[in-house]
Amino acid sequence: MAPETRRRMLAVRRRDTAPELRVRSTLHAMGFRFRLHSKDLPSTPDIVLPRHRKIILVHGCFWHGHDMCKRATRPVNNADTWAAKIEGNRRRDQENLDALRSLGWGVLIVWECEVRDIILLERRLRNFLEQPVTGVRPV
Template sequence: MADHLSKDKRSWNMSRIRSKNTKPEMIVRSLLHRMGYRFRLHRRDLPGTPDIVLPKHKIVIFCHGCFWHQHLECKRAAKPKTNTDYWENKLLNNVKRFKINKRELETQGWRVIIIWECETKSIETLTQIIRERMK
């Protein structure tokens, strides 16, 4: 199956994919703020540049896209059917890089919490998830 977009159009589309201030991240940030948590954003001095950092609690939160970080058994994590070698390598490297960064953060004494994109669809469910993982 060939890509239905031209190379230039595909490049333009890919350039619009954000790594910061994504919709799932904004939902998590808003909810954390309403729950009374205060935090910092995108601290570049920490491995992996966590999306949300709660220094008081020594917790970092990553808001992972299900596709980009290959959320196991999630329908949003389906691999593309074209250019499969490229995508398999790219997505595998994303997962490996995160594992290394997570290990380094834990070594430094941080607790790492992952919020998946699919978990941000229901505020009630997300509230429960955050409460459980922040314990």
């Protein structure tokens, strides 16, 4: 990977992104309390609601390869490098999702493009948090 590309990638925030802040403020306004970036779970999830045994992952459309999303178009320059990077991210995301679910956590992925409409976001969050977690392991 070219040094210029690497430098740009290092400048991308991993935490406290605008979509993540929007999801967090919506959850807080709905009356839910949560923990951030819990290091004792696989993949250090963005938002953890221990009382509900639920996790919310906020994914950027470009970096996580959101299908059929205009924000997820791949660059023409260094196409092979970007394809490998994004496919690697998707593979890692699936492994982390499987690991979290196997530990008995309910997981919701919220995409960057989905946080613009607060009403729909709130409805989606509420529906997710009201569903019982299936296959919960005894503690």
